[in-house]
Amino acid sequence: MEAPRDLPSHLFTAFQVVGLPWPDVRISHFDGVLAELGEHPEAQRLREHAGKLRRIQDTFFEHLSELADDHDGDRMLLARHKDEPCVTGIREGWAETAAAMPEFHAAIATFARGLLGGRPAVPDYLAAVPAWVEKRPGRGIRDEPTAGRGPAADALLRWREDPYGPRICVVTGSPAAGKTRLLSWFSYSGVWDWSGYPGPAEAAICLRGMDVDDAVGELAGQFKLGDAGLAALDRPVLVTVADAHRSNDPERAFAELVLPLAVNPHVRLLVELSHPDAAEGLGPPAFVLDLDDPRATDRAAFTAWYDAERVARSPFTAGQVYPSPGLAALAARAEGADPGPDLPMDVRVARAWLDALSPDARAAAGTLALAFGPIGLYTWRLLHCGRHRDDPEAAARGVAEAAARLPLAEPRLPAYAIGLPFLAEAVVPPAAAHGELAAVMRGWPVSAELSPPVYVSNHLAHHERLAGGPGAVTPLPLRRPPAGVTRELLEDLYGPEGVDRPRDDEIHPAIAHAPTRRFLTEVGLSVDGLNQPGWTGEHRRFVEPLTEFWSGTVDDLRACAGLPDDLGALFMLDGLDSWYLFLDGRTGVVYEVHEALETARVAHRDVESYAYFVYVIHRERRLWCEGRDAHREAAYWCADDLTLELHTYEPEAMAGDDALWPPTLEDYTLLT
Numbered sequence: 001m002e003a004p005r006d007l008p009s010h011l012f013t014a015f016q017v018v019g020l021p022w023p024d025v026r027i028s029h030f031d032g033v034l035a036e037l038g039e040h041p042e043a044q045r046l047r048e049h050a051g052k053l054r055r056i057q058d059t060f061f062e063h064l065s066e067l068a069d070d071h072d073g074d075r076m077l078l079a080r081h082k083d084e085p086c087v088t089g090i091r092e093g094w095a096e097t098a099a100a101m102p103e104f105h106a107a108i109a110t111f112a113r114g115l116l117g118g119r120p121a122v123p124d125y126l127a128a129v130p131a132w133v134e135k136r137p138g139r140g141i142r143d144e145p146t147a148g149r150g151p152a153a154d155a156l157l158r159w160r161e162d163p164y165g166p167r168i169c170v171v172t173g174s175p176a177a178g179k180t181r182l183l184s185w186f187s188y189s190g191v192w193d194w195s196g197y198p199g200p201a202e203a204a205i206c207l208r209g210m211d212v213d214d215a216v217g218e219l220a221g222q223f224k225l226g227d228a229g230l231a232a233l234d235r236p237v238l239v240t241v242a243d244a245h246r247s248n249d250p251e252r253a254f255a256e257l258v259l260p261l262a263v264n265p266h267v268r269l270l271v272e273l274s275h276p277d278a279a280e281g282l283g284p285p286a287f288v289l290d291l292d293d294p295r296a297t298d299r300a301a302f303t304a305w306y307d308a309e310r311v312a313r314s315p316f317t318a319g320q321v322y323p324s325p326g327l328a329a330l331a332a333r334a335e336g337a338d339p340g341p342d343l344p345m346d347v348r349v350a351r352a353w354l355d356a357l358s359p360d361a362r363a364a365a366g367t368l369a370l371a372f373g374p375i376g377l378y379t380w381r382l383l384h385c386g387r388h389r390d391d392p393e394a395a396a397r398g399v400a401e402a403a404a405r406l407p408l409a410e411p412r413l414p415a416y417a418i419g420l421p422f423l424a425e426a427v428v429p430p431a432a433a434h435g436e437l438a439a440v441m442r443g444w445p446v447s448a449e450l451s452p453p454v455y456v457s458n459h460l461a462h463h464e465r466l467a468g469g470p471g472a473v474t475p476l477p478l479r480r481p482p483a484g485v486t487r488e489l490l491e492d493l494y495g496p497e498g499v500d501r502p503r504d505d506e507i508h509p510a511i512a513h514a515p516t517r518r519f520l521t522e523v524g525l526s527v528d529g530l531n532q533p534g535w536t537g538e539h540r541r542f543v544e545p546l547t548e549f550w551s552g553t554v555d556d557l558r559a560c561a562g563l564p565d566d567l568g569a570l571f572m573l574d575g576l577d578s579w580y581l582f583l584d585g586r587t588g589v590v591y592e593v594h595e596a597l598e599t600a601r602v603a604h605r606d607v608e609s610y611a612y613f614v615y616v617i618h619r620e621r622r623l624w625c626e627g628r629d630a631h632r633e634a635a636y637w638c639a640d641d642l643t644l645e646l647h648t649y650e651p652e653a654m655a656g657d658d659a660l661w662p663p664t665l666e667d668y669t670l671l672t
Contacts, residue, residue, distance in 0.1 A: 010068065032133065071086075147328070156169065173324075177292060192636050215253065291323070306332055334349055336353065347422050386437075510568055516583070516588035526615070530614050545568050546571065559597075561599045561600065564586070612646075646665065
């Protein structure tokens with residue numbers, strides 16, 4: 001049950017416990033309307049009606065305040081008393097009034113709307129603020145918008161807060177104007193999850209790369225409508241629809257999703273359309289926010305943002321790419337020559353960006369242009385190496401180079417996309433390459449214990465359709481670049497002091513496997529375990545076998561099915577919550593054992609495989625998931641991308657009902 005915004009925050013628990021629905025009255029709106037009406041002959045009637053509404057609401061809130069005070073503000077005590085007379089008395093006493101309040105509020109709002117009938121049906125929220133709407137509405141839990149987009153953000157929030165304005169808002173603008181990014185900000189969504197600003201009355205969806213039926217089902221699911229679908233929406237809701245023109249079938253998306261939402265009187269609709277004229281086809285009047293309008297972007301803030309993003313060799317100034325953040329983000333990273341002022345700016349930026357890239361990086365950008373949505377770096381690399389099978393190392397270098405020069409699809413998140421249409425057109429391979437991508441994805445290992453990568457779940461079917469259907473796709477064997485753990489790699493991440501690299505005479509003689517001894521002495525391992533910094537104490541991993549390290553559990557270890565007979569050659573390697581990893585010093589194999597010590601299975605073929613798992617997890621965690629500035633979705637996004645990388649690196653580690661790594665990797669908290 002959603003609380004009205006007039007409710008003081010300290011009364012929220014009392015309101016929830018009483019459990020009576022209450023309309024979102026927002027008395028200040030009526031105050032603003034009265035100020036706008038001035039000496040209008042009907043203003044006094046509205047003042048009387050609004051005053052009565054205010055008195056009823058104030059009295060209800062006073063009773064909630066008394067209830068909270070009687071329980072000393074103790075939320076748990078209030079919750080326990082939900083069915084006690086102290087709460088049921090208020091619930092029963094106010095039930096009839098609460099049931100009548102929505103109709104009473106709606107009648108007054110309708111009366112106010114009628115009095116405002118002479119005002120423009122569609123205010124220009126960029127230029128003028130209706131008296132009943134705050135000039136700068138609160139951001140809520142949203143961050144401050146970047147790239148100077150404060151004016152556009154304020155305009156959207158004014159539209160949202162205006163109960164007398166149009167139900168529909170259309171955001172439009174030239175390619176790379178930042179339309180989708182603005183809707184993402186407004187709906188508190190991101191590339192990982194579009195679901196609307198928190199609350200039961202809002203939903204959001206990005207249609208890029210989506211089938212219409214899936215999109216309709218997704219929105220219906222967000223509103224918990226079940227099989228009834230969106231036609232069952234009979235309560236006030238706000239729906240945000242981004243990238244409608246980039247769905248798998250834009251015409252059908254408009255006809256079967258956008259238009260039905262637009263004509264539903266219960267729906268406030270925020271929709272991204274590629275052209276302002278498209279708003280006329282929606283039916284009801286709409287506020288059109290054109291992001292090409294200079295008023296939508298604060299020039300000084302845009303310039304400061306661009307200058308901070310711009311590399312020294314970029315040939316473009318902020319003034320040349322104002323007011324388009326998407327175009328500017330690419331221009332800031334372009335290091336090639338500007339092809340000249342006679343070309344459109346998007347063409348100039350795309351060509352200058354490409355001019356500085358190697359052929360391998362251009363090819364990598366082409367693979368990315370085939371994707372139907374942002375993808376992670378590991379996913380991009382595996383797709384590209386799968387397409388360029390003759391030289392996966394060169395393909396991987398191309399991806400790394402292109403990624404280093406591309407702006408992120410979303411700040412602070414390792415997600416990549418080609419957002420500028422001209423750039424995509426310049427690098428995208430022929431349509432037959434969709435079949436290559438489908439064949440590559442079909443060749444990736446599958447585990448019953450792991451969910452498919454999100455990109456595969458969402459988009460493989462469409463790649464297959466473009467290739468002629470699933471029957472036309474023959475899976476390609478996995479192809480990936482070699483991945484080795486080196487001394488330099490570890491020291492670059494952990495520093496010299498963060499790497500445990502024992503001398504040969506410090507390693508127990510029972511670790512007789514020569515490749516393992518060589519790896520430990522020449523490369524080393526992270527001093528810390530995967531999840532437990534400092535757990536290894538005085539680095540006893542290679543000094544004491546389990547028969548000494550865990551001398552009291554030798555009998556349990558002997559009874560543990562799957563462990564080798566020679567317990568004197570087993571060494572504790574790591575501890576992961578309720579699991580242990582043991583190193584077999586004779587073979588170099590790493591075993592995983594649950595804390596119950598009942599069964600063991602091979603987790604890694606050698607210690608380098610274990611080291612790679614730990615290294616990439618720690619690297620992703622440090623780069624993207626730690627610190628106050630980490631993106632709220634970073635752990636989810638990185639876990640999905642990382643799981644694919646490690647699954648393709650060592651598929652055997654992911655197989656089996658009792659495998660350690662699948663649940664470990666799918667637990668996003670691994671990266672937090």
